Amino acid sequence: MTMEADEIRVSESVPVGAGHRRGTRAMAPGDIPAVGRLFNRIFRRQDHAPGNDLGRYLETVFFGSPHYSPELGSVVHENGATGIDSAILAVPMAFMVNGRPTMARLLCAFMADGKAGAVGAARLARTMRASRQDMCFSDNASPVSADHWVAGGGIVLPIQSLEWQRSFLPLSAAAFLAGSHFPIARSRVVVGVLRLIDRALRRLRPSMRPKAEGECRIEAAGVEEFLQCASPMLERFAIRPAWSRAEFDWLVRVASMNRSLGTLQCRKVVLADGRTIGAFLFFGKGAVATVLNLVCEEGRERDVAAAMFARLDAEGYAVAVGMAQPFLMNAISRQRWLSFRHRGYFCMVTRHADLKEAAERNDIYIGGLASETWSRLLTDF
Helix, strand or coil: CEECCHHHHHHHCCCCCCCCCEEECCCCCHHHHHHHHHHHHHHHCHHHHHHHHHHHHHHHHHHHHCCCCCCCCCEEEEEEEECCEEEEEEEEEEEEEEEEEEEEEEEEEEEECHHHHHHHHHHHHHCCCHHHHHCCCEEEEEEHHHHHHHHCCEEEECCCCEEEEECHHHHHHHHHCCCCEEEEEEEHHHHHHHHHHHHHHHHHHHHCCCCCCCCCCEECCCHHHHHHHHHHCCCCEEECCCHHHHHHHHHHHHHHHCCCCCEEEEEEEEECCEEEEEEEEEECCCCEEEEEEEEEEECCCHHHHHHHHHHHHHHHCCCCEEEEEHHHHHHHHHCCCEEEEECEEEEHHHHHHHHHHHHCCCCCCCCCCCCCCCCHHCCCC
């Protein structure tokens, strides 16, 4: 989540008044009321103090991580005249990069109070340049913000900037997806009629129904079981989330707060002999399944992806959506009734050449719990 920061490009030349003290510093819990008000002003176009719910959420997400420290957390710019005029909200996340532990920062919101915050925004942007960061990333940057990432030495990951959508009931899916802008589209009457038409279309067009491949079955699993599956399956990637038990449990807890996406669930993909070859985490609500993370044994991408889609269809969802991943593109793209859309630029900066090279050759697993997909700042408030 990033502001359209056109002002940043020119703000470096804005003079600083001698009577006003300005500076960047780590965000403190006491800054939450000011930062929450800034969030409302920039992203919700409402100039009022944050409610208790937003205030508690900001404190939980941006100060509650097991890896939190002021050096790895959010940053604000303060001027002597009006206080905090710009901020970058960040969550520390642990990764493994070519076998070495690396602390990354996920940037969740970059905001500035119009022209008044232009100087602060420029100073905050400079702190995020590649030369100063081990690993820093954002998964939904605007076009203007993406340009600033690149100008600061960063890169854009084009595949991770896409979202796939697999429709099982296309007309019902279109109604539910449009319902965020046109609530009448989700009314019981409209959805009921469209679902009847979709059922008729499925009889005429069998390709609408996904089919499992290979000798696989799906088993329901506890969310905590996903970590047991994911750890060995992610070792093939040069860049991957470290996901200690403490960090994973915390991410699951904060992700589960996003009730607008539904209930966080896990499924395992199992062979006839009982061996697990894949697993996926997803939110399920109404007609929409939002897939956070899908992992599998190397070479089993098609089997696991096909099994996932067949199961989500069988569970009654009209559509499944998720972030595109390079290692899954061949398996995902074999699905019928599939589309891609640009979800926002996935940007990254790092001062380490090997990390940048691995990301550019797509030797990376990132997204879902290792990104901002779960955040209520994208869906609520």
